[in-house]
Amino acid sequence: MFNINEDTIYCSTHNHYIPLDPANRHYQEVLDAIIEEGADCFDGDIPADLQAAADEKQFNQQLADYRVAVARLAQYIVADGREEVREMQPTGEQVWNEETMEMEDVMHEVITVTAIEPVEPTVTRLVYSEDDPMAEPTEETIENPLITTDNAERAAAQAVVDATPQAVVDAAE
Amino acid sequence: MTVTVTQPSINVREKLAELDKPTGIAGEAMLRAETPQEQFNLIGAGRRNLIINGGFDVWQRGTSFSTGNEFTADRWYANSGTSTLSASRQAFTVGQTEVPYNPSYFLRVDISGQTTRQLYQKIEDIRRFSGQTVTVTYWAKADVPVTPDVRVFAHYDGSGAELLDSEANVRIGTSWKKYTHVFNIKSFTGKTIGSSSALQLDWTFFDDSDYTFDIAQVQLELGKVATPFEHRSYGEELALCQRYFLQYDYTEFTAIGALWSGNHYASLNFPTTMRTSPTCTNSGAGSFRVFGGGASTESTGVSYTSISKNGVEISITNTRTNQAVFVRLDSSGDYQRFDAEL
Numbered sequence A: 001m002f003n004i005n006e007d008t009i010y011c012s013t014h015n016h017y018i019p020l021d022p023a024n025r026h027y028q029e030v031l032d033a034i035i036e037e038g039a040d041c042f043d044g045d046i047p048a049d050l051q052a053a054a055d056e057k058q059f060n061q062q063l064a065d066y067r068v069a070v071a072r073l074a075q076y077i078v079a080d081g082r083e084e085v086r087e088m089q090p091t092g093e094q095v096w097n098e099e100t101m102e103m104e105d106v107m108h109e110v111i112t113v114t115a116i117e118p119v120e121p122t123v124t125r126l127v128y129s130e131d132d133p134m135a136e137p138t139e140e141t142i143e144n145p146l147i148t149t150d151n152a153e154r155a156a157a158q159a160v161v162d163a164t165p166q167a168v169v170d171a172a173e
Numbered sequence B: 001m002t003v004t005v006t007q008p009s010i011n012v013r014e015k016l017a018e019l020d021k022p023t024g025i026a027g028e029a030m031l032r033a034e035t036p037q038e039q040f041n042l043i044g045a046g047r048r049n050l051i052i053n054g055g056f057d058v059w060q061r062g063t064s065f066s067t068g069n070e071f072t073a074d075r076w077y078a079n080s081g082t083s084t085l086s087a088s089r090q091a092f093t094v095g096q097t098e099v100p101y102n103p104s105y106f107l108r109v110d111i112s113g114q115t116t117r118q119l120y121q122k123i124e125d126i127r128r129f130s131g132q133t134v135t136v137t138y139w140a141k142a143d144v145p146v147t148p149d150v151r152v153f154a155h156y157d158g159s160g161a162e163l164l165d166s167e168a169n170v171r172i173g174t175s176w177k178k179y180t181h182v183f184n185i186k187s188f189t190g191k192t193i194g195s196s197s198a199l200q201l202d203w204t205f206f207d208d209s210d211y212t213f214d215i216a217q218v219q220l221e222l223g224k225v226a227t228p229f230e231h232r233s234y235g236e237e238l239a240l241c242q243r244y245f246l247q248y249d250y251t252e253f254t255a256i257g258a259l260w261s262g263n264h265y266a267s268l269n270f271p272t273t274m275r276t277s278p279t280c281t282n283s284g285a286g287s288f289r290v291f292g293g294g295a296s297t298e299s300t301g302v303s304y305t306s307i308s309k310n311g312v313e314i315s316i317t318n319t320r321t322n323q324a325v326f327v328r329l330d331s332s333g334d335y336q337r338f339d340a341e342l
Helices: A025-041 A049-072 A145-163 A166-172 B012-020 B022-030 B036-042 B235-244
Strands: A003-007 A008-011 A016-019 A084-095 A102-113 A121-128 A138-143 B077-079 B084-092 B103-110 B117-124 B131-142 B149-155 B163-165 B179-185 B198-205 B211-222 B245-249 B255-259 B262-270 B281-282 B288-292 B293-296 B301-305 B311-317 B324-329 B333-338
Touching: A003 A025, A008 A025, A008 B281, A008 B301, A016 A025, A016 B301, A025 A049, A049 A145, A049 A166, A084 B293, B103 B117, B117 B281, B131 B149, B149 B179, B163 B179, B198 B211, B235 B245, B255 B311, B262 B324
Parallel strands: none
Antiparallel strands: A003 A008, A008 A016, A016 B281, A084 A102, A121 A138, B077 B117, B084 B103, B103 B211, B117 B198, B131 B179, B131 B211, B149 B163, B149 B198, B245 B333, B255 B262, B255 B324, B262 B311, B281 B333, B288 B293, B288 B324, B301 B311
16 A cells, blocks of 8 residues: 655555655556556555556556557468568669650569468377377377467457557557 | 888798797787777676676675565565565585685575576666677576576566577586576667666576575676676675665664654765665664663654655654754664665
8 A cells, every 4th residue: 555755655565665766666566556456556545646657657558568469460360371562663773765755763573572371271180098108199180270379369469459548549550 | 213212121030930929829819809899808808797796795685585576685586476485695615616716605596386486687778788699607506407598688668578588498407517698689779768777687497396596606798708707896796786775784874863843854875876766664663763862762653755866864753852863773683775676
């Protein structure tokens, strides 16, 4: 439990006098407690400047998490693979166009994104009997673990995106 | 026009004899170095060890710890997660030769059960490590073979940690041995670096057994070359530690106090500028004895105000009514702590 003692925060749980200094680790723990527990962690009202600091910290954390999640979702889906992307880009050379009477860039086709084949949707593994170690193993077909991991990470990233407040999304874009 | 240039003659035999000088490989490297900085690096001159208290000589908080999730030797944090962990200072036998340079102490971590544990130190200011290679050396042993991961993490702004590089499953045997790991650290371009940024050097234990892990002479230095452990005097090491943590025990603290609004106030200046304004605590309300007017009384409350990197005001509630008093920690076991750790 915290309260304000003159120009410090007093933590009665640990008998700590914590300065109002963002570089102090216990001060950051106070902000974390305000974010997680709200007014329950404070004896009396949370001072406005402390609440504002906690709000700013939460906003920055959500913004960082949102950017990581968006970057994860932007990666290709391993089950689908990735198509090659080509673009026409100037070579740096120029030639004289007699019809337009202007110098024009010489263009060439460049692969900007390489193709990646989709992974096999399933894999087969040998399963050994725990009861009979001498028995012949049986084959089992399961979803490719790469796809399973990819799906789980994408789902977790999507959950972060869905839970992000609109104000944070607006700041990220 | 004709110009005639005259040069002194060269004795080819003498020149060839000069090539026989016993310079050795290191001497050759020194001669071939193109800049003073290269020569500086070759002989490992200057301050190299970025770990503070790598020799485990400073133990301001005590010499035995049993709960985990706490600092142990100065600057060294033992993270026990939801479980516990014991740590203690152990003395080397005088004259032992297994670990060189006759160190006094090593840190012992006593681990039981499956929960992941960590031993780490955070090195202040991550900027200097951007795009660098660092070399970590230490001596270690365990009572049974263990395989911790040795890792380096980045703390950019005090929130969250990013794994930068690691050496997985380092096989620690049952006798003292020197271990060396080289870690490559990426560029931090684009990162926001805060006032509590740090590089964390970390031993993480996943082993599912009961064991003790001993560690001594930890060094982290820039570059790919492992140089001998850098010894600093105890006074110098203590001063480095006190930037992050300062403890006054019984008999180590006295101050002059003056009466103001019913309490006595004493000012305390720290022996070194701390990393940031520290968190202040003490052993309890009755930790101070106040002397004035030919008598003394125990304090009934102590609080701290005007906390800065360089000092603090201590407010002491007591029954003495003298304008001026002197105060001190009351008895054995009483302490004041100032914590500016990362």
